[in-house]
Amino acid sequence: MSYHNSSSSSSYNAPTTSQRQAAPPGYHYMPDGSLMLDSEMPNTAQKAVAPPGYHYMPDGSLMLDSQMAIRDSDKLISKFDFDLSDIPPNGGRRSFIVNGENGSEFILEIRDEAGLYYNFVTSAFQAEKANLQQVVGVGSTYRDYVTFPSLAGGNANNHYDILLYATPGTKHETYNEVRFLDNSIDINSSTGSNSLMLNKIVYQYAAITLTIGTLSPTGTVSSATTNAVITANRGRSLNKTDFSVICNAGGSAAYRVLKQPVGDDVLSFLEPTIGATPIVLPGENIYPAVTGTDTVDGAVSSGVKVVMDNNVATKNGGW
Secondary structure (H helix, E strand, O other), X not given: OOOEOOOOXXXXXXXXXXXXXXXXXXXXXXXXXXXXXXXXXXXXXXXXXXXXXXXXXXXXXXEEHHHHOOOOOOEEEEEEEEOOOOEOOXXXXXXXXXXXXXXXXXXXXXXXXXXXXXXXXXXXXXXXOOEEEEEOOOOOEEEEEEEEOOOOOOOOEEEEEEEEEEOOOEEEOOOEOOEOOOOOEOOXXXXXXXXOEEEEEEEEEOOEXXXXXXXXXXXXXXEEEEOEEEEEOXXXXXXXXXXXXXXXXXXXXXXXXXXXXXXXXOOOOOOOOOOOOOOOOOOOEOOOOEOOOOOEOOOOOOOOOOOEOOOOOOEOOEO
């Protein structure tokens, strides 16, 4: 098994049909076929302008744009099988399979939300660029796995971009696009690719806590309650779980069970703490700066009425 870990931060320009012609000087083609200025590339090494008719490969070498064209004779990667369900907060191992014709070559790159690269040798994420370069063998299948870490530093979530590149001389299966109800592209359900890049994404969320207790709708029933606390991973079905809620009556009260609870007796609600984590509306400034001062007309004898000598001071911000 051969691995490749490169410190080069140059881009891999997956081609489309429009890339059969050389990009204009100072530009390069993006995976979706659009043009982008070389100077707009994020990393220092990517700011070097490729000569007209050339572009940079992942290893930093130059290649003719015309050599990136997808040909009918190219080897075919027919399927990329990767478990894209949510990763548990404590991490886990995910196996993957690349199916293709014997001799088809690919580069697999995985980046996390912080822009770190997965190292297939150390099974850890790192700042230095890293990827996996492999060839599908005689059995038309390549198998391997990725070890995802647990959430660290109190992060509520993370996501991982999974990029499978077909190297020149290899192509993906014909692109089959799937869209959500809002007409946005569902990249995980879509298959194949009309360029040399196939993109998937997998998410990782912190565990959620379910607290079950008692509630007096009118607030007139007083009791000491021991809540039931259940922890579960987001996006996964919770199997039947036993729990108990203990409700002790006050010293001068007595309770009795009139009926067993049913689904209609259960409710959930949001009880925010004012000022703790305010929800800001788009474009709203909830803490505007004061740009003027006013004078109170005389002493303040009560909180009923305060008269200002001038107009109320204007404030910046707001909407």
